[in-house]
Amino acid sequence: MISAFYNGKSILITGATGFLGKVMMEKLLRTSPDLKVIYILVRPKAGQTLQQRVFQILNSKLFEKVKEVCPKVHEKIRAISADLNQHDLAISKEDMQELLSHTNIIFHCAATVRFDDHLRHAVQLNVTATQQLLSIASQMPKLEAFIHISTAFANCNLKHIDEVIYPCAVEPKKIIDSMEWLDDAIIDEITPKLIGDRPNTYTYTKALGEMVLQQEGGNLNIAIIRPSIVGATWQEPFPGWIDSINGPTGLIVAAGKGFLRSIRATPMAVADLIPVDLVINLTLAVGWYTAVHRPKSTLIYHCTSGNLNPCHWGKMGFQVLATFEKIPFEKAFRRPNADFTTNNITTHYWNAVSHRVPAIIYDVYLRLTGRKPRMTKVMNRLLRTLSMLEYFINRSWEWSTYNTEMLMSELSPEDQRVFNFDVRQLNWLEYIENYVLGVKKYLLKEDMAGIPEARQHLKRLRNIHYLFNTALFLIAWRLLIARSQVARNVWFFIVSFCYKLLSYFRASSRLKV
Ligand SMILES: CCCCCCCCCCCCCCCCCCCCCC(=O)SCCNC(=O)CCNC(=O)[C@H](O)C(C)(C)COP(=O)(O)OP(=O)(O)OC[C@H]1O[C@@H](n2cnc3c(N)ncnc32)[C@H](O)[C@@H]1OP(=O)(O)O
Ligand SMILES: NC(=O)C1=CN([C@@H]2O[C@H](COP(=O)(O)OP(=O)(O)OC[C@H]3O[C@@H](n4cnc5c(N)ncnc54)[C@H](OP(=O)(O)O)[C@@H]3O)[C@@H](O)[C@H]2O)C=CC1
Numbered sequence: 001m002i003s004a005f006y007n008g009k010s011i012l013i014t015g016a017t018g019f020l021g022k023v024m025m026e027k028l029l030r031t032s033p034d035l036k037v038i039y040i041l042v043r044p045k046a047g048q049t050l051q052q053r054v055f056q057i058l059n060s061k062l063f064e065k066v067k068e069v070c071p072k073v074h075e076k077i078r079a080i081s082a083d084l085n086q087h088d089l090a091i092s093k094e095d096m097q098e099l100l101s102h103t104n105i106i107f108h109c110a111a112t113v114r115f116d117d118h119l120r121h122a123v124q125l126n127v128t129a130t131q132q133l134l135s136i137a138s139q140m141p142k143l144e145a146f147i148h149i150s151t152a153f154a155n156c157n158l159k160h161i162d163e164v165i166y167p168c169a170v171e172p173k174k175i176i177d178s179m180e181w182l183d184d185a186i187i188d189e190i191t192p193k194l195i196g197d198r199p200n201t202y203t204y205t206k207a208l209g210e211m212v213l214q215q216e217g218g219n220l221n222i223a224i225i226r227p228s229i230v231g232a233t234w235q236e237p238f239p240g241w242i243d244s245i246n247g248p249t250g251l252i253v254a255a256g257k258g259f260l261r262s263i264r265a266t267p268m269a270v271a272d273l274i275p276v277d278l279v280i281n282l283t284l285a286v287g288w289y290t291a292v293h294r295p296k297s298t299l300i301y302h303c304t305s306g307n308l309n310p311c312h313w314g315k316m317g318f319q320v321l322a323t324f325e326k327i328p329f330e331k332a333f334r335r336p337n338a339d340f341t342t343n344n345i346t347t348h349y350w351n352a353v354s355h356r357v358p359a360i361i362y363d364v365y366l367r368l369t370g371r372k373p374r375m376t377k378v379m380n381r382l383l384r385t386l387s388m389l390e391y392f393i394n395r396s397w398e399w400s401t402y403n404t405e406m407l408m409s410e411l412s413p414e415d416q417r418v419f420n421f422d423v424r425q426l427n428w429l430e431y432i433e434n435y436v437l438g439v440k441k442y443l444l445k446e447d448m449a450g451i452p453e454a455r456q457h458l459k460r461l462r463n464i465h466y467l468f469n470t471a472l473f474l475i476a477w478r479l480l481i482a483r484s485q486v487a488r489n490v491w492f493f494i495v496s497f498c499y500k501l502l503s504y505f506r507a508s509s510r511l512k513v
Contacts, residue, residue: 002288002415006032010102010142014084014133015110016040017053019244020149020230023280024107025077026062026237031284031418033070039099041082041089041110050079061442065237084110084129085121089136100139105287106146108133111209113246115200115388119191123179126205127172131212138218144291145221147283152228152272152304152399153392154207157197160398163300165214165224170194172208172215199391217298223290227279227303228399229392232435234275234426240438241276248273248316251389252439254382256324258334258461261354263386264347265340265393267314270306272397274423275431279303282404282421289407301407302399303421311428313393314340319429323436328454330446333375334358335461355379 006028015021017040025038042050057063058073066073080099083090091099112125130148137146155166175194179187195204213222231249232242242249248271254260282303290299305311317340324336341347356379363373408422416422440446480487 001412002285002419003031005288005292006105006284007034008036009104010036010039012039012041012099012103012106014041014082014106014108014129015149017042017045017057018109019242019246020227020276020279021109022057022060022062022243023233023241023276024109024283025057026066027277027280027284029063029066029070029073029076030237033076035076037078037102038076039078039080039103041084041091042079043081043083050081054079060243062237062241062243084132085124087132089129089132096136099136100141102142103137103140104142104144105291106133106137106143107149107283107287108147109149111149111206113202115202117201118184119187119194119201119205120179120184122201122205123175123208126202127208127212128176128179130209131172131176131216134213134216134218134220137220143220145223145287146217147287147290148209148213148222148224149283150210150224150226150300151203151206152226152302152397153203154210154226156199156203156392156395156397158397160400161302162400163226163302163403165210165298165300166207168204168207168211169196172211175208200388214298221290221294222298223286223295224298224300225279225283225286225303226300226399228272228274228305230276230279231273231431232275232438233277234431234434235420236277239431240434240436241442242435242438243443245443247389249439249443250385252320252436253329253444255320255338256329256332256336256436256439258332258336259355259378259382260338260386261334262339262341262347262350263317263393264342264390265313265317266342266395267317267340268312269394270310270396271313271316271393272304272306272399273311273316274303274305275426278421278423278426281419282407285407285411285415285419285421289410293410299403301404302401303404304399304401305423305426306396307398307401309423309426309428315428316432319432320436323433326433327437327440327451328458329440329444330450330454330457332454332458332461333362335458335465351383355383 011028013021013024016025016038021040025040028035028038040054042053044050045053048056054077058077063073070076080091080095108130110125110129112122134146137143152161155161158166191201195201198204198207210224213224229247231247232240245253251260251263282301286301317338321336321338328336341350359375359379362375366373366375404421408416411419441448481491
């Protein structure tokens with residue numbers, strides 16, 4: 001039913017070149033190959049034209065299955081040049097006309113997901129662009145539904161979060177206006193006051209974006225999806241696909257490569273991870289439901305795992321490390337051996353001992369061998385990233401999922417199978433193993449044939465580690481003996497004790513003979 005609904009439709013996706021957007025395009029084309037067209041708003045980037053960007057995406061591994069059911073996949077995608085930072089999204093008049101007269105469904109995924117973005121930029125993308133898209137949508141006579149991707153953390157200042165829009169203290173319109181005339185220095189000064197008890201500009205501006213939808217949605221048929229931490233694919237088009245370094249993925253890479261050795265986290269806090277294919281299945285089901293059933297008010301759908309099938313950071317971390325044993329990453333800096341710390345003192349200690357000192361030693365080695373030092377820079381970046389993610393791994397939230405469960409019960413058995421978003425069926429250990437494998441294959445692009453060499457490399461690192469520790473111990477001990485009478489006495493006591501023990505065993509073995 002859902003697949004049939006999208007056939008013949010013209011669908012507009014923003015953020016189609018992003019992590020969620022690509023999985024959405026893939027699923028739409030695979031399950032509804034007779035859809036009319038997918039318009040995607042794309043900006044030229046990294047020296048590539050729009051066409052080159054789209055070509056690269058459609059020819060990636062993710063789209064291999066699609067081509068079996070929809071060989072003319074290139075013809076189904078119509079890339080439209082746009083920049084969500086610009087007025088009217090910088091869409092040309094002709095393109096705008098085409099969008100206005102044909103679009104049936106909008107999926108608004110584009111956003112800045114950086115936690116450290118300047119408030120002006122985050123407001124522009126996550127609030128003003130949403131406002132502009134709404135205004136464009138309101139001029140589309142054939143529009144059936146406007147689906148907005150928000151985040152479950154938009155209200156992370158609360159502990160229990162319902163499927164409702166929570167107001168922010170300052171109206172989004174006032175924030176948008178003020179960003180136009182305030183200079184950067186003043187914005188920097190007021191940012192902490194505006195974001196209040198939220199941890200960053202991202203969560204704050206996503207909450208403002210929701211308010212804009214509520215206030216300026218007019219008669220549009222709107223729904224909001226709030227996913228939690230989106231991870232690699234669970235099942236479709238194949239397990240473990242990921243190409244984004246955001247969220248836990250960056251830390252999995254850092255741990256697997258041996259950079260990350262300790263992380264401040266609460267092992268019993270809920271790791272509210274959700275596979276990207278499950279998020280997309282829910283989003284497409286919501287698109288269908290919103291267009292066909294036209295609910296009276298804007299429905300919000302939490303796409304989270306914590307209340308139906310919870311997994312904790314401790315369990316997740318353990319399984320990640322266990323997978324590294326089986327499937328090591330190539331060219332690791334140190335053996336993967338990360339651990340959780342739970343308070344400030346131990347965190348500072350392990351950051352110094354396990355992160356900063358090895359980086360300095362390695363940089364000295366690089367200098368001595370005539371190369372450019374770089375490890376301290378890498379470590380500083382990692383520590384900064386950790387400090388930004390820590391907020392999310394030391395707390396648990398409760399999200400109610402009434403609307404999501406209601407929608408599940410509305411689907412036919414066939415739709416429940418094809419657009420499965422029932423997180424209760426997910427086996428975490430299996431999922432995490434596939435996730436780590438996917439990071440190695442699809443993100444790091446490492447060949448599985450390199451695993452024996454990676455194992456050898458880890459063995460060498462272990463031997464270097466033992467050698468280094470023994471040398472360090474002997475040097476420290478030698479220095480201590482030279483300076484302290486007590487240490488000297490202890491040392492002589494141990495040596496004479498060992499000597500006596502040895503003589504005793506020798507004598508008793510001679511007696512037996
Ligand atoms: C027992 C112990 C076991 C241990 C095992 C360990 C695992 C188990 C524990 C796991 C705990 C997990 C906790 C997760 C909590 C997530 C909560 C999310 C909640 C909200 C979710 C949402 O609602 S929303 C989406 C989330 N939003 C983000 O999660 C953005 C965050 N992040 C940033 O805000 C910026 O990242 C930040 C940080 C400013 C740095 O910023 P930064 O500037 O220092 O670094 P960048 O990120 O820009 O990039 C750095 C370099 O990676 C390159 N790179 C980029 N993509 C690439 C690609 N695809 N392939 C190759 N390389 C790629 C890039 O090209 C750069 O390289 P280069 O410099 O050489 O060009
Ligand atoms: N990933 C996650 O863990 C979670 C994500 N979400 C939400 O899901 C949505 C998608 O996130 P995700 O796919 O991970 O993010 P990505 O960063 O992977 O993708 C962001 C997309 O937005 C586009 N974009 C950014 N700036 C502009 C611009 N100025 N003009 C045009 N397009 C632009 C990007 O285009 P380009 O390729 O040109 O940069 C890209 O296609 C977001 O709304 C996010 O808030 C919610 C919860 C968790």
